Amino acid sequence: MRDFTLQRTKQTADQLWILQHHPVYTVGSNSAGSKRPQTTIPFIESDRGGQITYHGPGQLIIYLLLDLKRRQLGIRKLVETLEQSVITLLDQYAIKASIKKGFPGVYVDNSKIASIGLRVRNGCCYHGISLNVNMDLQPFDEIVICGQNKLTATQVTDLGGPEHCEQLALPLIHLIDQRLELNLVG
Numbered sequence: 001m002r003d004f005t006l007q008r009t010k011q012t013a014d015q016l017w018i019l020q021h022h023p024v025y026t027v028g029s030n031s032a033g034s035k036r037p038q039t040t041i042p043f044i045e046s047d048r049g050g051q052i053t054y055h056g057p058g059q060l061i062i063y064l065l066l067d068l069k070r071r072q073l074g075i076r077k078l079v080e081t082l083e084q085s086v087i088t089l090l091d092q093y094a095i096k097a098s099i100k101k102g103f104p105g106v107y108v109d110n111s112k113i114a115s116i117g118l119r120v121r122n123g124c125c126y127h128g129i130s131l132n133v134n135m136d137l138q139p140f141d142e143i144v145i146c147g148q149n150k151l152t153a154t155q156v157t158d159l160g161g162p163e164h165c166e167q168l169a170l171p172l173i174h175l176i177d178q179r180l181e182l183n184l185v186g
Helices: 002-007 075-091 165-180
Strands: 015-019 024-027 043-045 052-055 059-067 098-100 103-108 111-121 124-132
Touching (some): 002 111, 015 165, 059 075, 075 098, 075 103, 075 111, 075 124, 075 165, 124 165
Parallel strands (some): 024 043
Antiparallel strands (some): 015 059, 024 052, 103 111, 111 124
């Protein structure tokens, strides 16, 4: 992502990357002082915002590689759009989600269901959003989510929603596409 962003020109098309990760903790640029758990799960230093988070199978990841300058799109609007897209998606499954002021991401009660971590370079963003769908949540118990000791992780399947990332990927991309007018989906 970083190399793609650094090599972009004004004509480079924007991209969305959709994937799942092998188990990994990523350490964001705001993680100074964050305690790392003793674990066999690898840690990867990341230049995204935020602290330590976990990624693993059963978590839908969408990386957004967008030219914000060309799209005349601010980072705050992008974050709000991603949050509202997830909230709208979850509402279709009667999952009542919300945001927490000052803490990017999407929450159900006092549990985080989706994380957002972005980086902007030369007017272009990369990294993105992760939605917990049907995964092993135990690795989240080993970290302090968003720097809040009492915050836990939850996932779509535990709240009555679909159990496969593939069931949520296209609907979420469609919502993001509509809100940002990316013109990705016909």
